[in-house]
Structures are given as structure tokens and as C-alpha cells.
Amino acid sequence: MELELAPQVKQALSNRWETVYRSQLHYLVTWNTRGRRPVLKDRHIDALKQLVRNACDERDYELVDVLAGPDHVHVLFGLRPAQSVASAVREMKGRTSMALMTQYPELRVWLRGNLVWDERYAVETVSTQRIEALRERLAHTHRGLLDAESPHDWAQAS
Numbered sequence: 001m002e003l004e005l006a007p008q009v010k011q012a013l014s015n016r017w018e019t020v021y022r023s024q025l026h027y028l029v030t031w032n033t034r035g036r037r038p039v040l041k042d043r044h045i046d047a048l049k050q051l052v053r054n055a056c057d058e059r060d061y062e063l064v065d066v067l068a069g070p071d072h073v074h075v076l077f078g079l080r081p082a083q084s085v086a087s088a089v090r091e092m093k094g095r096t097s098m099a100l101m102t103q104y105p106e107l108r109v110w111l112r113g114n115l116v117w118d119e120r121y122a123v124e125t126v127s128t129q130r131i132e133a134l135r136e137r138l139a140h141t142h143r144g145l146l147d148a149e150s151p152h153d154w155a156q157a158s
Helices: 007-014 042-059 085-103 106-110 128-147
Strands: 025-033 062-068 072-079 117-126
Touching: 025 085, 025 128, 042 062, 042 072, 042 085, 062 128, 072 085, 072 128, 085 106, 085 117, 117 128
Parallel strands: none
Antiparallel strands: 025 072, 025 117, 062 072
């Protein structure tokens, strides 16, 4: 049985409802290219970042940061307690893999197959107090990756 409220009461209550959740869980997810081959170039990384942003926007995940190197990806994002980290990672990896293969067919050759990502991934929970420190650490790590030269450039092989 549904409770009928007077129109004035409904109007007064409609402005007072808040979201059901008040907490958010933050995760740092890392995954690698298949075989950990360093095939991601700047154009791939830019497209990958945009694809992850789009997936997070569509699924209502709070994207904090996304960084990628030649052979791996870091995504720092927040989920509501009712959302599953495994589903979020599956969504991001699946979407990015399909889109990158379609947009950049050279990846199929460089990785010798139809898969961009390794099937494994690592998940780390991140407290709200550690988010900024983690972002700085990741940015510092990736700045070091950009400065160092790759010992073996897979892209030049093709």
C-alpha cells in the first residue's frame, strides 16, 4: 500500500531528499598490455585516457586520475558502495580494448593477436586522505618514464 501525501507535503519533502549513499570507495586499478610489451605511444595513451573518461561518465564512476605508460595503465576512481570494482574494471578494459584495436590496427600486429590487455589486474583501495599523495606519486613515476628512453622500441619493429 502506497502512502498518499498532501501536495504541500510532497513539495516540501521533494526538496529535502538526499542521495542514498554518503560514502565512496576509492580504488587504484593497474593493468598491463598483453605480454607487458611497451607498445602504447602518445597517441594511444591520449585515446585511452579519453575512452576511460567516457566509460566513467557513462557508468557514473568518479574518475580521479588516469595515467598510462608504454606497457601499463593506472586508473584511480571512486565507486558507490553498491557498485562493483570487478564490473567497473571489466567495463573499462573491454571498452578500451575494442576501441583501441578498431582505431589503431597496428596494435594488433605489435601484440600478435586480438587482445590489448593482459587478463590480470591489480586493485588497491585508497583512503580519502591518501588520494592526493598517490596522485603525486603516480605523476612523478610517469614523469620518470617519459624521461627515460625505452631499451627496445616495439613500434619501430613494424
